[in-house]
Amino acid sequence: MTECAIRTDGLTRDFGTLRAVDNVSLEVPAGAIFGFLGPNGSGKTTTIRLLLGLLEPTRGTATVLGHDAGSEADAIRERCGALLEHSGLYERMTAQDNLEFYARVWHLSPAERRGRVRELLSGLGLWDRRHEIVGAWSRGMKQKLAVARALLHRPDLVFLDEPTAGLDPIAAVALRDDLTGLARREGVTVFLTTHNLSEAEKLCDQVAVIRTGRLLAVGRPDELRGRARRDRMEVTGRGLDARVAALLATEPAVESAELRDDRLTLRLRDGHDTAPLVALLVREGVAVDEVRKGGADLEEAFMALVGNDA
Amino acid sequence: MIGDILTIAWKDLREVLLQSGTLRRSLRGLLFSFLIFGVFLPLQIGPDLVRQPAAILPFAWVPLLLASGMVADGIAGERERHTLETLLASRLSDRSILLGKVVAAIAYGWGFMLVSAAVGLVTVNVVNAGHGLLMYEPGALAVLGVFGLLGAGLVACGGALVALRAPTVRQAAQNMNLAIFAVVLIPILGLQVLPVDVRRQVFTTLSGLDWLTIGVGAAAILAAADLLLLAATMARFQRARLILD
Numbered sequence: 001m002t003e004c005a006i007r008t009d010g011l012t013r014d015f016g017t018l019r020a021v022d023n024v025s026l027e028v029p030a031g032a033i034f035g036f037l038g039p040n041g042s043g044k045t046t047t048i049r050l051l052l053g054l055l056e057p058t059r060g061t062a063t064v065l066g067h068d069a070g071s072e073a074d075a076i077r078e079r080c081g082a083l084l085e086h087s088g089l090y091e092r093m094t095a096q097d098n099l100e101f102y103a104r105v106w107h108l109s110p111a112e113r114r115g116r117v118r119e120l121l122s123g124l125g126l127w128d129r130r131h132e133i134v135g136a137w138s139r140g141m142k143q144k145l146a147v148a149r150a151l152l153h154r155p156d157l158v159f160l161d162e163p164t165a166g167l168d169p170i171a172a173v174a175l176r177d178d179l180t181g182l183a184r185r186e187g188v189t190v191f192l193t194t195h196n197l198s199e200a201e202k203l204c205d206q207v208a209v210i211r212t213g214r215l216l217a218v219g220r221p222d223e224l225r226g227r228a229r230r231d232r233m234e235v236t237g238r239g240l241d242a243r244v245a246a247l248l249a250t251e252p253a254v255e256s257a258e259l260r261d262d263r264l265t266l267r268l269r270d271g272h273d274t275a276p277l278v279a280l281l282v283r284e285g286v287a288v289d290e291v292r293k294g295g296a297d298l299e300e301a302f303m304a305l306v307g308n309d310a
Numbered sequence: 311m312i313g314d315i316l317t318i319a320w321k322d323l324r325e326v327l328l329q330s331g332t333l334r335r336s337l338r339g340l341l342f343s344f345l346i347f348g349v350f351l352p353l354q355i356g357p358d359l360v361r362q363p364a365a366i367l368p369f370a371w372v373p374l375l376l377a378s379g380m381v382a383d384g385i386a387g388e389r390e391r392h393t394l395e396t397l398l399a400s401r402l403s404d405r406s407i408l409l410g411k412v413v414a415a416i417a418y419g420w421g422f423m424l425v426s427a428a429v430g431l432v433t434v435n436v437v438n439a440g441h442g443l444l445m446y447e448p449g450a451l452a453v454l455g456v457f458g459l460l461g462a463g464l465v466a467c468g469g470a471l472v473a474l475r476a477p478t479v480r481q482a483a484q485n486m487n488l489a490i491f492a493v494v495l496i497p498i499l500g501l502q503v504l505p506v507d508v509r510r511q512v513f514t515t516l517s518g519l520d521w522l523t524i525g526v527g528a529a530a531i532l533a534a535a536d537l538l539l540l541a542a543t544m545a546r547f548q549r550a551r552l553i554l555d
Binding site for chain 2: 049052054055056074077078080082083084085086087088089090091092093097101102104105106107133159
């Protein structure tokens with residue numbers, strides 16, 4: 001049986017009359033990269049705080065690395081790393097000083113400190129800039145340093161609260177690659193919150209979807225995509241217009257048709273062939289350049305889950 | 311725990327030394343302060359700085375001023391700069407985080423006072439060269455050391471309690487200044503509002519006591535106030551409450 005890094009059972013947290021986390025029960029296998037997806041205000045950050053023992057649950061239990069989050073929070077934090085809502089970096093200090101401080105917090109010996117700081121900064125391409133004041137850095141570099149800080153003491157479990165939020169696509173991809181590499185090399189369990197669904201799909205072994213504090217679904221990304229049960233066809237070409245889209249939408253095989261940026265996206269009903277639809281497009285005078293067919297992506301699965309819950 | 315306290319104190323002191331952007335710039339600012347307290351003031355006071363025990367007392371204000379600013383930055387500032395939650399998510403206990411910040415504020419203020427007093431002694435000796443080596447009265451130095459430390463402790467512990475309730479560093483510093491002002495002013499005003507005969511009785515009692523008794527009594531009162539404020543601050547500095555704040 002795979003060991004569980006995190007297990008919650010009916011985890012609930014109220015703030016006055018607001019229920020921020022509502023009866024969340026989930027299991028995170030050890031060694032996995034687990035994505036926690038949800039829109040803003042859905043309870044992701046509150047869940048992390050409950051799991052770290054920074055807040056007490058109103059009801060329910062959470063067991064993290066075998067410790068109860070309510071009564072053994074110190075033991076949990078001893079073995080965890082965290083990159084929370086804010087990077088938590090001391091911007092008046094240098095990168096090396098930031099890591100040096102947290103290395104002391106985690107009781108790394110002087111030799112371990114030197115080695116580990118060098119290893120992480122070099123691995124992230126920040127070694128040559130270690131003496132620079134962090135406040136002058138870009139957001140992407142700060143996030144990299146914050147990830148390094150979270151992994152400094154080789155934790156068994158690391159919490160990352162939207163690590164790529166606010167980063168440009170290039171920086172986000174770079175950070176994601178670094179994160180994946182580090183997590184795999186270190187063998188650490190990652191609990192990651194995001195509302196970047198593409199990122200979750202590429203990064204995570206398992207995902208959970210939360211909205212208004214309630215867990216809507218848990219599973220592998222391909223399982224969640226399957227639940228959306230929407231095959232899709234995308235057509236690009238010349239002559240695509242609203243008339244053609246409306247005509248296609250009336251076809252029995254088509255559930256919906258959307259035209260955006262010269263790309264026609266058709267959501268198909270189960271078990272229907274796409275060839276007649278292509279033939280119809282050609283008859284209507286569309287010069288078809290490309291036809292792509294695929295299952296629903298995680299974004300559609302997410303929208304389906306969240307939309308159904310509205 | 312002591313190691314954790316010193317780790318936090320080291321970080322806070324390092325931050326305050328770098329608050330002007332670079333270490334060089336910060337040291338320049340400190341040097342300017344040393345010039346005021348260690349050179350300019352002693353030059354004004356002259357050899358009386360060492361000959362008159364009471365002349366050394368202005369140095370006792372230094373820890374109060376520096377400690378209040380530092381603890382405001384260390385607590386309200388940490389929250390304002392969004393670094394507090396990450397610190398709370400680490401293995402450090404609430405107690406070691408708080409005590410580390412209090413120790414840093416006391417060390418900064420008291421250390422600055424001692425260095426200023428030493429620089430002042432050098433200044434007075436340089437200016438009065440040829441008249442023998444001038445030294446502080448041991449008793450005066452001991453009073454300065456003890457009251458400077460207790461005063462820094464009072465401001466650090468009280469300042470921490472104030473800073474926990476303040477949303478910003480500026481608000482914390484303003485509230486702290488008001489509190490210091492009240493602590494100084496209330497006894498003076500209190501004496502004024504006392505009936506004349508009661509006031510006379512107080513002065514008669516005090517003048518009948520020797521300086522040692524007054525000093526020990528005052529130190530005991532300060533120490534008790536320090537401990538009470540520290541206990542109140544520790545009760546308020548709870549992780550879950552700080553997160554909700």
